[in-house]
Amino acid sequence: MNHMADKIKRLFRIWQLNLKNRLMERMVFKFNFALMTVGVFLQMLLSLAFIKIIFAFISNIAGWTYEQALVVVASYMLIEGLLWGTCAYLAGISEHVRTGTLDNLLVKPIDAQFMVSVWRGDPEDWARVVTAFAVFFIALNGLNLTPAALLINTFFYFWLIANAYLIVYSLTLFVRCASFWTTDDSSLWRIMDNITRMSQYPTDIFFHKTVRFFFSAVIPLAFMATIPAKILIHGPDWRLILASTLVAAIFFVGSRKFWHFALKNYSSASS
Amino acid sequence: MNNETTIKSAWKLSDEKKYWLIFKNSLQQGFVYRFNFLASFMSEGLALLVLCYLWFSIYRQGGQIGNYFLGGLVVYYIISRFIALILGTQDIGRVTATSIIQGEFSNYLVKPLSFFKRTLFYNLGMVTYNSLFYIAAFVFFLLFQPSKIDPISILLFAVSIAIAYLINFLIYYSIGVSVFFLGYVSGLNYITFGISAFFSGRIVPLDLLPQWLLTISNYLPFRFMVFVPTAIITGKMSLTDSLINISEGVLWLAILYLASVIIYKKGVKAYESYGG
Numbered sequence: 201m202n203h204m205a206d207k208i209k210r211l212f213r214i215w216q217l218n219l220k221n222r223l224m225e226r227m228v229f230k231f232n233f234a235l236m237t238v239g240v241f242l243q244m245l246l247s248l249a250f251i252k253i254i255f256a257f258i259s260n261i262a263g264w265t266y267e268q269a270l271v272v273v274a275s276y277m278l279i280e281g282l283l284w285g286t287c288a289y290l291a292g293i294s295e296h297v298r299t300g301t302l303d304n305l306l307v308k309p310i311d312a313q314f315m316v317s318v319w320r321g322d323p324e325d326w327a328r329v330v331t332a333f334a335v336f337f338i339a340l341n342g343l344n345l346t347p348a349a350l351l352i353n354t355f356f357y358f359w360l361i362a363n364a365y366l367i368v369y370s371l372t373l374f375v376r377c378a379s380f381w382t383t384d385d386s387s388l389w390r391i392m393d394n395i396t397r398m399s400q401y402p403t404d405i406f407f408h409k410t411v412r413f414f415f416s417a418v419i420p421l422a423f424m425a426t427i428p429a430k431i432l433i434h435g436p437d438w439r440l441i442l443a444s445t446l447v448a449a450i451f452f453v454g455s456r457k458f459w460h461f462a463l464k465n466y467s468s469a470s471s
Numbered sequence: 472m473n474n475e476t477t478i479k480s481a482w483k484l485s486d487e488k489k490y491w492l493i494f495k496n497s498l499q500q501g502f503v504y505r506f507n508f509l510a511s512f513m514s515e516g517l518a519l520l521v522l523c524y525l526w527f528s529i530y531r532q533g534g535q536i537g538n539y540f541l542g543g544l545v546v547y548y549i550i551s552r553f554i555a556l557i558l559g560t561q562d563i564g565r566v567t568a569t570s571i572i573q574g575e576f577s578n579y580l581v582k583p584l585s586f587f588k589r590t591l592f593y594n595l596g597m598v599t600y601n602s603l604f605y606i607a608a609f610v611f612f613l614l615f616q617p618s619k620i621d622p623i624s625i626l627l628f629a630v631s632i633a634i635a636y637l638i639n640f641l642i643y644y645s646i647g648v649s650v651f652f653l654g655y656v657s658g659l660n661y662i663t664f665g666i667s668a669f670f671s672g673r674i675v676p677l678d679l680l681p682q683w684l685l686t687i688s689n690y691l692p693f694r695f696m697v698f699v700p701t702a703i704i705t706g707k708m709s710l711t712d713s714l715i716n717i718s719e720g721v722l723w724l725a726i727l728y729l730a731s732v733i734i735y736k737k738g739v740k741a742y743e744s745y746g747g
Binding site for chain 2: 222227231232233234235236237238242243246249250254255256257258259260261262290382384386387388390391394395397398403404405406407411
């Protein structure tokens with residue numbers, strides 16, 4: 201137990217150091233860092249502007265009111281912000297494979313998947329997390345939940361957000377591993393990026409059952425933002441909570457196995 | 472023909488041939504990375520599918536967005552995606568800046584090659600490659616439109632697309648060469664991409680914006696990138712308005728070209744290169 205705790209502390213420290221290095225790197229060009237942060241904030245505002253403009257003409261989207269739709273948008277922003285801020289959507293994998301410098305990480309006495317995950321985290325993208333929480337609190341205000349419901353629903357909401365993070369992380373790992381074969385995964389990454397963006401709309405808009413099934417089971421879009429939002433708004437639904445946890449576990453284990461399989465195809469650029 | 476004329480003709484031909492070769496190489500590069508093209512098409516297709524479902528679900532409930540009917544809104548987004556795919560991304564800025572930061576730019580100072588023209592023709596090659604398929608798909612799409620589109624609208628649309636491309640190119644090229652002063656332009660690139668995506672009409676048709684946002688967009692060049700061409704081809708703009716907008720677009724082209732030349736010339740004076 202102690203050994204496990206020490207290991208976790210060590211991993212957390214390494215992650216912290218990498219984040220610190222990345223921030224120092226960014227602060228070499230302070231003006232650019234400020235612009236990037238403003239740019240990230242602007243991107244978030246544009247997502248909100250889109251929802252605001254649509255709701256100027258209608259009262260609900262597939263039964264979702266404005267405040268409820270805002271929860272979905274906030275959930276999407278939170279996942280995006282956490283993934284960019286903690287691991288930059290695993291961009292480190294593609295960069296290392298392309299430059300042949302993955303060896304440096306592979307020979308270290310630490311899990312390679314962890315090292316490539318924490319090697320890069322974009323500090324300016326924490327602005328997404330801040331914006332997400334701001335939107336979250338604005339939306340929460342409009343949901344009129346009782347204090348007890350607020351406490352319970354929020355707890356399960358963040359549980360499902362953690363699952364959503366794992367799901368998107370795992371999907372990203374699948375996509376990034378393609379760079380072991382193609383060296384240029386930018387095209388596949390574009391698909392992944394668009395899929396994540398699509399999660400900002402409630403998946404109830406897919407009124408065809410086949411399409412809804414596709415975006416729940418095949419590409420688990422529903423589990424990224426819509427289902428956490430539903431839990432926050434309507435309260436715990438054990439089937440959804442279980443399904444979300446199961447999907448997260450399956451994707452995470454599957455992606456880790458695929459990572460090890462992909463690693464066998466890695467050939468270094470130098471000795 | 473005397474010797475002097477022959478030499479001048481040979482030089483001129485050689486000059487044109489240089490950029491033709493750059494264009495051709497860039498076009499061929501597109502054919503090598505065919506999967507990238509297919510992946511772009513799939514990703515935009517998926518995004519379009521989701522947006523269409525969004526509009527379908529709103530309209531089947533009895534809602535309406537502005538004065539757009541469902542068909543009109545779907546057509547708008549299909550056309551705007553088509554234009555966005557042809558214009559490409561903000562990579563012009565990143566690629567331009569990278570070639571300056573990494574010193575590759577020094578080559579253009581010692582060779583008889585214009586950095587601007589080289590960047591333009593290289594990008595044109597990539598855009599032409601993207602356009603080959605999308606234009607075919609777009610023509611196919613237009614043929615199935617319930618209302619016929621007149622040849623003059625198609626001609627004006629083609630002109631407006633050319634203006635859209637050049638405005639997009641000049642904006643991001645100017646950002647790229649700003650690296651001479653800023654050292655790093657990813658932030659500026661990113662902000663511009665966000666602003667242009669919104670004020671070009673790619674996210675929301677500009678005529679749905681509140682008045683104060685519409686006023687801001689009228690003072691920016693981004694509306695010529697998506698909204699104006701789309702309005703021309705869908706018949707939302709009269710012939711007179713189309714011609715006025717195209718003229719404004721040309722004026723913006725002149726302003727942006729001048730700005731890019733000034734930034735470049737000042738930048739070259741400040742440029743320092745290390746190594747041979």
